[in-house]
Amino acid sequence: MAAKMKLRNPQTMARSPGVTYQQLLDEDSKEVPPVLRLQSPVDLGDADISNERYTSAAWHDLEVKHLWRKVWQFACREEDLPNVGDTHRYDIAGLSFLVVHTETGDYKAYPNACLHRGRMLKEFDGNSSELRCPFHGFCWHLNGELKDVPARWDFPQVKDEDFSLPEIPTATWGGFIFINPDQDCAPFADFIKDMAEQFERWDLTKSYKQSHTAKIMPANWKIAQEAFCEAYHVNGTHPQILKSLGDVNSQVDVWDNCARVITPGWTPSPLLEAQPTQSEVIAATFDLREGDAIPEVPEGADLRQHFAAAARETLRADAPDRVDEYCDAELVDNIDYTVFPNFHPWGAFNRIVYRFRPNGNDHRSCIMECIMLAPFSGERPEPAPIRWLEENEPWSAALGFLGKVFEQDAFNMPKVQQGLETTYKPGVTLAGYQEAKVRWLHHKLTEWVENPAKEET
Numbered sequence: 001m002a003a004k005m006k007l008r009n010p011q012t013m014a015r016s017p018g019v020t021y022q023q024l025l026d027e028d029s030k031e032v033p034p035v036l037r038l039q040s041p042v043d044l045g046d047a048d049i050s051n052e053r054y055t056s057a058a059w060h061d062l063e064v065k066h067l068w069r070k071v072w073q074f075a076c077r078e079e080d081l082p083n084v085g086d087t088h089r090y091d092i093a094g095l096s097f098l099v100v101h102t103e104t105g106d107y108k109a110y111p112n113a114c115l116h117r118g119r120m121l122k123e124f125d126g127n128s129s130e131l132r133c134p135f136h137g138f139c140w141h142l143n144g145e146l147k148d149v150p151a152r153w154d155f156p157q158v159k160d161e162d163f164s165l166p167e168i169p170t171a172t173w174g175g176f177i178f179i180n181p182d183q184d185c186a187p188f189a190d191f192i193k194d195m196a197e198q199f200e201r202w203d204l205t206k207s208y209k210q211s212h213t214a215k216i217m218p219a220n221w222k223i224a225q226e227a228f229c230e231a232y233h234v235n236g237t238h239p240q241i242l243k244s245l246g247d248v249n250s251q252v253d254v255w256d257n258c259a260r261v262i263t264p265g266w267t268p269s270p271l272l273e274a275q276p277t278q279s280e281v282i283a284a285t286f287d288l289r290e291g292d293a294i295p296e297v298p299e300g301a302d303l304r305q306h307f308a309a310a311a312r313e314t315l316r317a318d319a320p321d322r323v324d325e326y327c328d329a330e331l332v333d334n335i336d337y338t339v340f341p342n343f344h345p346w347g348a349f350n351r352i353v354y355r356f357r358p359n360g361n362d363h364r365s366c367i368m369e370c371i372m373l374a375p376f377s378g379e380r381p382e383p384a385p386i387r388w389l390e391e392n393e394p395w396s397a398a399l400g401f402l403g404k405v406f407e408q409d410a411f412n413m414p415k416v417q418q419g420l421e422t423t424y425k426p427g428v429t430l431a432g433y434q435e436a437k438v439r440w441l442h443h444k445l446t447e448w449v450e451n452p453a454k455e456e457t
Protein backbone atom coordinates (compact mmCIF):
# COMPACT_ATOMS: atom_id res chain seq x y z
CA MET A 1 0.00 0.00 0.00
CA ALA A 2 1.12 3.56 -0.60
CA ALA A 3 2.15 5.57 2.44
CA LYS A 4 -0.41 8.16 3.48
CA MET A 5 0.44 11.71 2.44
CA LYS A 6 0.92 13.85 5.56
CA LEU A 7 1.67 17.58 5.57
CA ARG A 8 4.96 18.45 7.26
CA ASN A 9 5.70 21.55 9.27
CA PRO A 10 8.06 23.78 7.25
CA GLN A 11 9.29 25.38 10.49
CA THR A 12 10.49 22.19 12.14
CA MET A 13 11.44 19.73 9.39
CA ALA A 14 15.05 19.08 8.38
CA ARG A 15 16.26 21.60 5.78
CA SER A 16 19.55 22.65 4.26
CA PRO A 17 21.65 25.11 6.24
CA GLY A 18 21.72 28.57 4.72
CA VAL A 19 19.01 30.81 3.44
CA THR A 20 15.58 29.35 2.68
CA TYR A 21 13.74 30.11 -0.53
CA GLN A 22 11.16 32.10 1.42
CA GLN A 23 13.94 34.24 2.93
CA LEU A 24 15.26 34.95 -0.57
CA LEU A 25 11.77 36.08 -1.55
CA ASP A 26 11.83 38.56 1.34
CA GLU A 27 14.60 40.43 -0.52
CA ASP A 28 12.61 40.74 -3.78
CA SER A 29 12.38 44.25 -5.24
CA LYS A 30 8.71 43.69 -6.15
CA GLU A 31 5.65 42.30 -4.47
CA VAL A 32 5.90 38.50 -4.41
CA PRO A 33 2.73 36.77 -5.65
CA PRO A 34 0.92 34.46 -3.20
CA VAL A 35 1.62 31.42 -5.40
CA LEU A 36 5.33 31.65 -4.55
CA ARG A 37 4.54 32.01 -0.85
CA LEU A 38 2.75 28.66 -0.77
CA GLN A 39 4.57 25.89 1.07
CA SER A 40 3.35 22.31 0.96
CA PRO A 41 6.02 19.91 2.19
CA VAL A 42 4.71 16.39 2.66
CA ASP A 43 5.82 13.24 4.37
CA LEU A 44 5.37 10.17 2.19
CA GLY A 45 7.54 7.88 4.27
CA ASP A 46 11.09 6.80 3.57
CA ALA A 47 10.77 3.30 2.08
CA ASP A 48 13.04 2.36 -0.82
CA ILE A 49 11.51 2.31 -4.32
CA SER A 50 11.65 -1.11 -5.95
CA ASN A 51 14.11 -1.39 -8.87
CA GLU A 52 11.63 -3.47 -10.85
CA ARG A 53 9.76 -0.27 -11.68
CA TYR A 54 12.67 0.59 -13.95
CA THR A 55 13.92 -2.81 -15.05
CA SER A 56 10.94 -5.10 -15.49
CA ALA A 57 8.99 -5.58 -18.73
CA ALA A 58 6.13 -6.92 -16.62
CA TRP A 59 6.01 -3.64 -14.69
CA HIS A 60 5.93 -1.75 -17.99
CA ASP A 61 2.97 -3.88 -19.09
CA LEU A 62 1.16 -2.98 -15.85
CA GLU A 63 1.87 0.69 -16.51
CA VAL A 64 0.34 0.41 -19.98
CA LYS A 65 -2.74 -1.33 -18.62
CA HIS A 66 -3.37 0.75 -15.51
CA LEU A 67 -1.68 4.07 -16.27
CA TRP A 68 -1.21 4.93 -19.95
CA ARG A 69 -4.60 3.50 -20.99
CA LYS A 70 -6.30 5.33 -18.12
CA VAL A 71 -4.67 8.66 -17.39
CA TRP A 72 -5.06 12.16 -18.78
CA GLN A 73 -1.98 13.04 -20.81
CA PHE A 74 -0.66 15.96 -22.82
CA ALA A 75 -0.94 15.15 -26.55
CA CYS A 76 -0.03 18.40 -28.37
CA ARG A 77 -0.46 22.17 -28.40
CA GLU A 78 -3.60 23.82 -29.80
CA GLU A 79 -1.32 25.81 -32.08
CA ASP A 80 -0.24 22.49 -33.67
CA LEU A 81 -3.82 22.15 -35.01
CA PRO A 82 -4.89 25.68 -36.00
CA ASN A 83 -7.16 24.79 -38.94
CA VAL A 84 -10.20 22.58 -39.53
CA GLY A 85 -8.95 19.22 -40.76
CA ASP A 86 -5.56 19.41 -39.01
CA THR A 87 -4.62 16.08 -37.47
CA HIS A 88 -1.95 15.10 -34.96
CA ARG A 89 -0.74 11.59 -34.22
CA TYR A 90 -0.02 11.00 -30.54
CA ASP A 91 1.64 7.73 -29.57
CA ILE A 92 2.06 6.31 -26.11
CA ALA A 93 3.59 2.96 -25.18
CA GLY A 94 2.68 1.11 -28.38
CA LEU A 95 -0.74 2.81 -28.66
CA SER A 96 -1.57 5.50 -31.22
CA PHE A 97 -4.29 8.16 -31.12
CA LEU A 98 -5.41 10.76 -33.62
CA VAL A 99 -6.30 14.29 -32.49
CA VAL A 100 -8.45 16.14 -35.04
CA HIS A 101 -9.59 19.76 -35.39
CA THR A 102 -13.22 19.30 -36.47
CA GLU A 103 -15.59 21.47 -38.52
CA THR A 104 -17.31 22.75 -35.39
CA GLY A 105 -13.98 24.06 -34.09
CA ASP A 106 -13.51 21.57 -31.28
CA TYR A 107 -10.91 18.84 -30.94
CA LYS A 108 -11.81 15.20 -31.06
CA ALA A 109 -9.54 12.21 -30.51
CA TYR A 110 -9.88 8.65 -31.78
CA PRO A 111 -7.84 5.47 -31.55
CA ASN A 112 -5.69 5.67 -34.67
CA ALA A 113 -7.16 2.51 -36.22
CA CYS A 114 -9.51 1.73 -39.10
CA LEU A 115 -12.71 -0.06 -38.07
CA HIS A 116 -12.39 -2.35 -41.11
CA ARG A 117 -9.13 -4.30 -40.76
CA GLY A 118 -7.48 -2.18 -38.09
CA ARG A 119 -4.82 -0.32 -40.06
CA MET A 120 -3.53 2.90 -38.53
CA LEU A 121 -5.55 5.69 -40.17
CA LYS A 122 -2.80 8.31 -40.29
CA GLU A 123 0.94 7.99 -39.85
CA PHE A 124 1.81 11.66 -40.22
CA ASP A 125 0.47 14.98 -38.97
CA GLY A 126 -1.25 17.01 -41.69
CA ASN A 127 -4.51 18.41 -42.95
CA SER A 128 -7.32 16.58 -44.66
CA SER A 129 -11.05 16.95 -45.25
CA GLU A 130 -11.76 13.36 -44.20
CA LEU A 131 -10.14 10.42 -42.42
CA ARG A 132 -9.62 7.77 -45.08
CA CYS A 133 -7.79 4.52 -44.43
CA PRO A 134 -5.03 3.95 -46.98
CA PHE A 135 -5.55 0.14 -46.96
CA HIS A 136 -9.04 -0.32 -48.52
CA GLY A 137 -10.45 3.19 -48.34
CA PHE A 138 -12.96 3.08 -45.47
CA CYS A 139 -13.54 6.73 -44.70
CA TRP A 140 -14.87 8.90 -41.83
CA HIS A 141 -15.87 12.53 -41.49
CA LEU A 142 -13.67 14.63 -39.21
CA ASN A 143 -16.37 14.32 -36.51
CA GLY A 144 -15.98 10.53 -36.57
CA GLU A 145 -19.17 9.63 -38.48
CA LEU A 146 -18.85 7.03 -41.22
CA LYS A 147 -18.56 8.72 -44.63
CA ASP A 148 -17.77 6.08 -47.22
CA VAL A 149 -17.24 2.34 -47.64
CA PRO A 150 -15.96 1.34 -51.09
CA ALA A 151 -18.21 -1.40 -52.56
CA ARG A 152 -20.64 -0.92 -49.72
CA TRP A 153 -22.88 -3.68 -51.18
CA ASP A 154 -20.40 -6.21 -49.77
CA PHE A 155 -20.85 -5.05 -46.15
CA PRO A 156 -24.53 -5.52 -45.35
CA GLN A 157 -23.56 -5.86 -41.66
CA VAL A 158 -22.09 -2.34 -41.46
CA LYS A 159 -24.64 0.15 -40.12
CA ASP A 160 -23.70 3.83 -40.20
CA GLU A 161 -24.85 4.37 -36.63
CA ASP A 162 -22.58 1.58 -35.33
CA PHE A 163 -19.57 2.52 -37.38
CA SER A 164 -18.52 5.90 -36.05
CA LEU A 165 -14.92 6.13 -34.85
CA PRO A 166 -14.88 5.60 -31.08
CA GLU A 167 -14.20 8.93 -29.43
CA ILE A 168 -11.98 9.35 -26.41
CA PRO A 169 -12.13 12.32 -24.03
CA THR A 170 -10.16 15.50 -24.84
CA ALA A 171 -9.60 18.71 -22.88
CA THR A 172 -7.63 21.91 -23.25
CA TRP A 173 -5.73 23.96 -20.73
CA GLY A 174 -3.05 26.63 -21.18
CA GLY A 175 -2.95 26.09 -24.95
CA PHE A 176 -2.27 22.35 -24.50
CA ILE A 177 -4.55 19.56 -25.74
CA PHE A 178 -4.92 16.55 -23.45
CA ILE A 179 -6.45 13.18 -24.22
CA ASN A 180 -7.51 10.25 -22.11
CA PRO A 181 -7.67 6.77 -23.72
CA ASP A 182 -10.23 5.74 -21.07
CA GLN A 183 -13.76 6.59 -22.19
CA ASP A 184 -14.92 6.32 -18.54
CA CYS A 185 -12.13 8.39 -17.04
CA ALA A 186 -12.31 10.82 -14.13
CA PRO A 187 -13.00 14.45 -15.10
CA PHE A 188 -10.12 16.50 -16.51
CA ALA A 189 -10.77 19.11 -13.81
CA ASP A 190 -9.57 16.63 -11.17
CA PHE A 191 -6.35 16.12 -13.11
CA ILE A 192 -5.49 19.78 -13.66
CA LYS A 193 -7.07 21.60 -10.73
CA ASP A 194 -4.02 22.01 -8.47
CA MET A 195 -1.86 23.32 -11.26
CA ALA A 196 -4.57 25.39 -12.93
CA GLU A 197 -5.04 27.39 -9.73
CA GLN A 198 -1.34 28.06 -9.45
CA PHE A 199 -0.84 28.98 -13.12
CA GLU A 200 -3.57 31.64 -13.23
CA ARG A 201 -0.85 34.25 -13.21
CA TRP A 202 1.28 32.43 -15.80
CA ASP A 203 -1.15 31.95 -18.67
CA LEU A 204 0.61 29.64 -21.14
CA THR A 205 -2.02 30.26 -23.83
CA LYS A 206 -0.23 33.60 -24.28
CA SER A 207 2.96 31.85 -25.37
CA TYR A 208 3.85 30.12 -28.61
CA LYS A 209 5.96 27.07 -29.32
CA GLN A 210 9.36 28.53 -30.06
CA SER A 211 11.12 25.17 -30.30
CA HIS A 212 10.32 21.49 -29.81
CA THR A 213 13.13 18.98 -29.48
CA ALA A 214 12.84 15.23 -28.98
CA LYS A 215 15.29 12.39 -28.57
CA ILE A 216 15.15 8.70 -27.77
CA MET A 217 17.09 8.15 -24.56
CA PRO A 218 18.54 4.78 -23.52
CA ALA A 219 16.77 4.44 -20.16
CA ASN A 220 13.35 3.79 -18.68
CA TRP A 221 11.13 6.89 -18.97
CA LYS A 222 11.11 7.35 -15.20
CA ILE A 223 14.92 7.37 -14.99
CA ALA A 224 14.96 10.21 -17.52
CA GLN A 225 12.05 12.06 -15.91
CA GLU A 226 13.41 11.82 -12.39
CA ALA A 227 16.71 13.35 -13.54
CA PHE A 228 14.69 16.56 -13.93
CA CYS A 229 12.68 16.35 -10.73
CA GLU A 230 15.20 17.42 -8.12
CA ALA A 231 18.16 19.76 -7.79
CA TYR A 232 20.11 17.48 -5.45
CA HIS A 233 22.03 16.07 -8.44
CA VAL A 234 23.43 19.47 -9.44
CA ASN A 235 26.38 19.02 -7.05
CA GLY A 236 27.45 15.75 -8.66
CA THR A 237 26.30 16.23 -12.24
CA HIS A 238 26.49 19.97 -12.98
CA PRO A 239 29.21 21.29 -10.63
CA GLN A 240 29.96 24.15 -13.03
CA ILE A 241 26.71 25.93 -12.09
CA LEU A 242 26.99 25.58 -8.29
CA LYS A 243 28.36 29.09 -7.93
CA SER A 244 25.11 30.59 -9.14
CA LEU A 245 22.45 28.08 -8.16
CA GLY A 246 20.99 27.49 -4.71
CA ASP A 247 20.60 23.76 -5.39
CA VAL A 248 19.97 22.55 -1.86
CA ASN A 249 18.04 25.73 -1.01
CA SER A 250 15.31 24.48 -3.35
CA GLN A 251 11.77 24.50 -2.06
CA VAL A 252 9.82 21.32 -2.78
CA ASP A 253 6.02 21.30 -2.63
CA VAL A 254 3.57 18.50 -3.20
CA TRP A 255 -0.18 18.64 -3.75
CA ASP A 256 -2.51 15.87 -4.86
CA ASN A 257 -1.83 15.65 -8.60
CA CYS A 258 0.88 18.27 -8.93
CA ALA A 259 4.26 19.03 -7.38
CA ARG A 260 6.99 21.60 -7.85
CA VAL A 261 10.64 22.24 -7.15
CA ILE A 262 11.72 25.87 -7.05
CA THR A 263 15.48 26.29 -7.32
CA PRO A 264 16.74 29.83 -6.81
CA GLY A 265 19.08 31.41 -9.32
CA TRP A 266 21.81 33.98 -8.65
CA THR A 267 22.59 32.60 -5.22
CA PRO A 268 25.54 30.28 -4.55
CA SER A 269 25.11 26.69 -3.42
CA PRO A 270 25.46 26.19 0.35
CA LEU A 271 27.53 23.11 -0.53
CA LEU A 272 30.46 25.26 -1.70
CA GLU A 273 33.25 25.49 0.85
CA ALA A 274 34.21 29.06 -0.14
CA GLN A 275 31.81 31.83 -1.08
CA PRO A 276 32.38 32.74 -4.75
CA THR A 277 33.13 36.31 -5.78
CA GLN A 278 30.55 38.33 -7.66
CA SER A 279 32.38 37.82 -10.96
CA GLU A 280 32.65 34.07 -10.36
CA VAL A 281 28.87 33.89 -9.87
CA ILE A 282 28.31 35.84 -13.10
CA ALA A 283 30.82 33.74 -15.04
CA ALA A 284 29.19 30.51 -13.83
CA THR A 285 25.71 31.65 -14.85
CA PHE A 286 26.72 32.74 -18.33
CA ASP A 287 29.08 29.78 -18.84
CA LEU A 288 31.96 32.19 -19.44
CA ARG A 289 35.50 30.85 -20.04
CA GLU A 290 39.00 32.28 -19.58
CA GLY A 291 39.27 35.49 -21.54
CA ASP A 292 35.52 36.06 -22.04
CA ALA A 293 34.28 39.52 -21.07
CA ILE A 294 32.26 39.56 -17.84
CA PRO A 295 29.09 41.71 -17.97
CA GLU A 296 29.54 44.85 -15.88
CA VAL A 297 27.60 44.87 -12.65
CA PRO A 298 28.09 47.43 -9.83
CA GLU A 299 30.22 45.84 -7.08
CA GLY A 300 28.06 44.53 -4.25
CA ALA A 301 24.83 44.70 -6.29
CA ASP A 302 22.03 42.30 -5.39
CA LEU A 303 22.49 39.96 -8.35
CA ARG A 304 18.94 38.59 -8.24
CA GLN A 305 17.52 42.10 -8.47
CA HIS A 306 20.08 43.24 -11.03
CA PHE A 307 19.54 40.38 -13.47
CA ALA A 308 15.76 40.36 -12.94
CA ALA A 309 15.76 44.01 -14.04
CA ALA A 310 17.84 43.07 -17.09
CA ALA A 311 15.41 40.23 -17.90
CA ARG A 312 12.48 42.65 -17.67
CA GLU A 313 14.06 44.79 -20.39
CA THR A 314 14.83 41.78 -22.60
CA LEU A 315 11.21 40.61 -22.32
CA ARG A 316 9.52 43.99 -22.47
CA ALA A 317 8.87 43.97 -26.22
CA ASP A 318 7.13 40.57 -26.11
CA ALA A 319 5.30 40.87 -22.79
CA PRO A 320 4.77 44.58 -22.14
CA ASP A 321 1.53 43.91 -20.26
CA ARG A 322 3.15 41.67 -17.64
CA VAL A 323 6.82 42.34 -17.34
CA ASP A 324 6.61 45.08 -14.69
CA GLU A 325 4.25 43.07 -12.50
CA TYR A 326 6.57 40.12 -12.30
CA CYS A 327 8.80 39.94 -9.27
CA ASP A 328 12.52 39.16 -9.39
CA ALA A 329 11.94 35.52 -8.46
CA GLU A 330 9.61 35.00 -11.41
CA LEU A 331 12.37 36.17 -13.73
CA VAL A 332 15.44 34.46 -12.31
CA ASP A 333 14.32 31.26 -10.55
CA ASN A 334 13.67 27.76 -11.83
CA ILE A 335 10.01 27.03 -11.06
CA ASP A 336 9.62 23.46 -12.22
CA TYR A 337 6.10 22.02 -11.99
CA THR A 338 4.97 18.46 -12.65
CA VAL A 339 1.49 17.10 -13.20
CA PHE A 340 1.33 13.35 -12.80
CA PRO A 341 2.38 11.33 -14.66
CA ASN A 342 4.69 13.14 -17.11
CA PHE A 343 3.79 16.76 -17.90
CA HIS A 344 6.33 19.36 -16.73
CA PRO A 345 5.62 23.02 -17.52
CA TRP A 346 7.81 25.57 -15.76
CA GLY A 347 6.22 28.59 -14.13
CA ALA A 348 6.64 32.34 -14.76
CA PHE A 349 8.86 33.39 -17.65
CA ASN A 350 10.95 30.26 -17.85
CA ARG A 351 10.06 28.67 -21.16
CA ILE A 352 10.63 24.98 -20.58
CA VAL A 353 8.01 22.23 -20.87
CA TYR A 354 9.30 18.66 -20.55
CA ARG A 355 7.53 15.44 -21.42
CA PHE A 356 8.84 11.90 -20.91
CA ARG A 357 7.17 8.81 -22.43
CA PRO A 358 8.06 5.16 -22.89
CA ASN A 359 9.52 4.49 -26.35
CA GLY A 360 6.87 2.09 -27.63
CA ASN A 361 6.99 -0.99 -25.43
CA ASP A 362 10.73 -0.95 -24.83
CA HIS A 363 10.95 -0.36 -21.09
CA ARG A 364 14.69 0.36 -21.37
CA SER A 365 14.32 3.42 -23.63
CA CYS A 366 12.12 6.48 -23.68
CA ILE A 367 11.23 9.64 -25.58
CA MET A 368 12.38 12.84 -23.91
CA GLU A 369 11.06 16.15 -25.21
CA CYS A 370 11.77 19.76 -24.40
CA ILE A 371 9.36 22.41 -25.67
CA MET A 372 10.18 26.09 -25.31
CA LEU A 373 7.17 28.39 -24.95
CA ALA A 374 7.90 32.07 -25.55
CA PRO A 375 5.76 35.16 -25.04
CA PHE A 376 4.99 37.23 -28.13
CA SER A 377 3.25 40.45 -29.03
CA GLY A 378 1.19 41.01 -32.14
CA GLU A 379 0.28 38.10 -34.36
CA ARG A 380 0.95 34.59 -33.02
CA PRO A 381 4.14 33.25 -34.65
CA GLU A 382 4.04 29.85 -36.36
CA PRO A 383 4.80 27.05 -33.89
CA ALA A 384 8.15 25.35 -34.40
CA PRO A 385 8.00 21.83 -35.86
CA ILE A 386 9.37 18.99 -33.76
CA ARG A 387 13.07 18.31 -34.25
CA TRP A 388 14.18 14.74 -33.55
CA LEU A 389 17.82 14.47 -32.51
CA GLU A 390 19.73 11.48 -33.86
CA GLU A 391 21.27 8.98 -31.45
CA ASN A 392 24.66 10.68 -31.46
CA GLU A 393 23.44 14.24 -31.83
CA PRO A 394 23.82 16.22 -28.59
CA TRP A 395 21.01 18.26 -27.03
CA SER A 396 23.24 21.31 -27.47
CA ALA A 397 22.75 21.00 -31.26
CA ALA A 398 19.21 22.25 -30.65
CA LEU A 399 19.30 24.00 -27.29
CA GLY A 400 22.72 25.63 -26.91
CA PHE A 401 23.91 26.11 -23.33
CA LEU A 402 20.82 24.46 -21.83
CA GLY A 403 21.50 21.49 -24.12
CA LYS A 404 25.02 21.17 -22.69
CA VAL A 405 23.49 20.88 -19.21
CA PHE A 406 21.04 18.25 -20.54
CA GLU A 407 24.00 16.30 -21.94
CA GLN A 408 25.33 15.97 -18.41
CA ASP A 409 21.95 14.59 -17.29
CA ALA A 410 21.73 12.35 -20.35
CA PHE A 411 25.20 10.94 -19.65
CA ASN A 412 23.91 9.43 -16.40
CA MET A 413 20.76 7.82 -17.79
CA PRO A 414 22.02 4.57 -19.39
CA LYS A 415 24.42 4.14 -16.46
CA VAL A 416 21.52 4.36 -14.01
CA GLN A 417 19.63 1.80 -16.11
CA GLN A 418 22.62 -0.56 -16.15
CA GLY A 419 23.33 -0.06 -12.47
CA LEU A 420 19.74 -0.87 -11.54
CA GLU A 421 19.87 -4.02 -13.68
CA THR A 422 23.03 -5.08 -11.82
CA THR A 423 22.71 -3.96 -8.21
CA TYR A 424 22.20 -6.44 -5.38
CA LYS A 425 20.22 -3.76 -3.50
CA PRO A 426 16.53 -4.23 -4.28
CA GLY A 427 15.49 -0.59 -4.31
CA VAL A 428 16.59 3.03 -4.62
CA THR A 429 16.85 5.27 -1.57
CA LEU A 430 15.48 8.82 -1.66
CA ALA A 431 16.19 12.00 0.30
CA GLY A 432 13.35 13.06 2.59
CA TYR A 433 12.92 16.63 1.37
CA GLN A 434 14.99 17.33 -1.72
CA GLU A 435 13.78 14.23 -3.59
CA ALA A 436 10.18 14.54 -2.40
CA LYS A 437 8.90 15.10 -5.94
CA VAL A 438 10.44 11.79 -7.06
CA ARG A 439 8.87 10.06 -4.08
CA TRP A 440 5.50 11.67 -4.87
CA LEU A 441 5.70 10.37 -8.47
CA HIS A 442 6.19 6.87 -7.09
CA HIS A 443 3.42 7.37 -4.53
CA LYS A 444 1.10 8.15 -7.47
CA LEU A 445 2.44 5.16 -9.43
CA THR A 446 1.67 2.94 -6.47
CA GLU A 447 -1.90 4.20 -6.47
CA TRP A 448 -2.38 3.81 -10.21
CA VAL A 449 -0.28 0.79 -11.13
CA GLU A 450 -0.09 -1.34 -7.98
CA ASN A 451 -3.47 -0.48 -6.42
CA PRO A 452 -5.63 0.24 -9.46
CA ALA A 453 -8.81 -0.96 -7.71
CA LYS A 454 -8.72 2.18 -5.61
CA GLU A 455 -8.40 4.34 -8.71
CA GLU A 456 -11.22 2.50 -10.46
CA THR A 457 -13.76 2.76 -7.62
Ligand SMILES: [Fe+2]
Pocket: 227, 228, 233, 234, 237, 238, 405, 409
Ligand atom coordinates in the same frame (compact mmCIF):
# COMPACT_ATOMS: atom_id res chain seq x y z
FE1 LIG B 1 20.28 18.14 -14.27
